[in-house]
Amino acid sequence: MDENLQFFDSHAHLDDEKFNTDREKLIPEIYNSGITKFVSCGYNVESSLKAIELSKKYSYIYCTVGISPNDLSTEYEREVEKVERILKNELNKDSKIVAIGEIGLDYHYDIDRNWQKNAFIKQIEIANKFNLPIVIHTREAVMDTIEILKQHPVNKKGIFHCCPFNRELIKEALNIGFYISIAGPITFKNSKNAEEIANLIPLDKMLIETDSPYLAPEPVRGTRNDPRNVKYTAQKIAEFRNMNIAEIAKATYNNAKTIFSIE
Numbered sequence: 001m002d003e004n005l006q007f008f009d010s011h012a013h014l015d016d017e018k019f020n021t022d023r024e025k026l027i028p029e030i031y032n033s034g035i036t037k038f039v040s041c042g043y044n045v046e047s048s049l050k051a052i053e054l055s056k057k058y059s060y061i062y063c064t065v066g067i068s069p070n071d072l073s074t075e076y077e078r079e080v081e082k083v084e085r086i087l088k089n090e091l092n093k094d095s096k097i098v099a100i101g102e103i104g105l106d107y108h109y110d111i112d113r114n115w116q117k118n119a120f121i122k123q124i125e126i127a128n129k130f131n132l133p134i135v136i137h138t139r140e141a142v143m144d145t146i147e148i149l150k151q152h153p154v155n156k157k158g159i160f161h162c163c164p165f166n167r168e169l170i171k172e173a174l175n176i177g178f179y180i181s182i183a184g185p186i187t188f189k190n191s192k193n194a195e196e197i198a199n200l201i202p203l204d205k206m207l208i209e210t211d212s213p214y215l216a217p218e219p220v221r222g223t224r225n226d227p228r229n230v231k232y233t234a235q236k237i238a239e240f241r242n243m244n245i246a247e248i249a250k251a252t253y254n255n256a257k258t259i260f261s262i263e
């Protein structure tokens with residue numbers, strides 16, 4: 001692999017406790033391996049604050065803040081208000097908060113769907129208020145996710161993270177001008193329509209991500225994932241599309257800079 005290639009991991013969770021033992025050592029190693037920009041994504045108040053901290057410490061780490069549908073409790077309205085307060089305090093010309101996220105709908109687990117919809121809509125409103133794009137997590141909730149996005153348009157658009165292998169969703173996402181971020185499962189040997197999905201997303205709407213520490217791609221599947229492995233995902237997409245990995249690296253790097261408004 002070309003040592004001069006640069007990659008942008010659009011979605012990782014560097015605050016995760018699985019990195020507690022070696023985070024400080026690992027982060028510069030990630031950068032030195034060619035992953036020269038990556039985003040640490042928040043999923044509740046605590047992880048959002050940790051993500052901001054990391055973005056202040058390392059010039060090449062960016063962050064998002066938000067409450068994910070899997071992190072909602074009876075206190076969720078107050079938690080969402082905290083997100084707004086964090087932005088009021090932290091968002092300025094030097095800050096590296098690049099989106100609201102991850103937010104969305106997840107019907108896989110038994111979390112109240114009205115809470116989920118309310119929290120999603122409220123955070124879309126916050127994104128519009130602060131002129132930020134959103135990072136969407138959606139699972140088994142395609143139609144409702146699209147419906148909410150149509151009724152509550154996001155001015156700065158956003159990203160569907162961890163590309164759902166669902167043609168209809170990809171089509172709708174592209175229709176409303178969103179980007180789609182491809183994660184490790186595209187490399188899995190049992191992913192049925194991986195090749196089709198890799199070809200369905202236009203190169204100018206494609207991002208790549210690890211979702212670290214989860215979803216490590218082949219050939220390191222099952223291990224703790226970290227942003228260095230985003231290269232395997234890029235390599236697989238390049239194979240599926242009969243392209244050079246350099247083209248995938250470059251396009252996804254530039255797309256991430258565009259959607260996150262990074263100079």
Ligand SMILES: [Zn+2]
Pocket residue numbers: 011013041102211
């Ligand atoms: Zn995530």
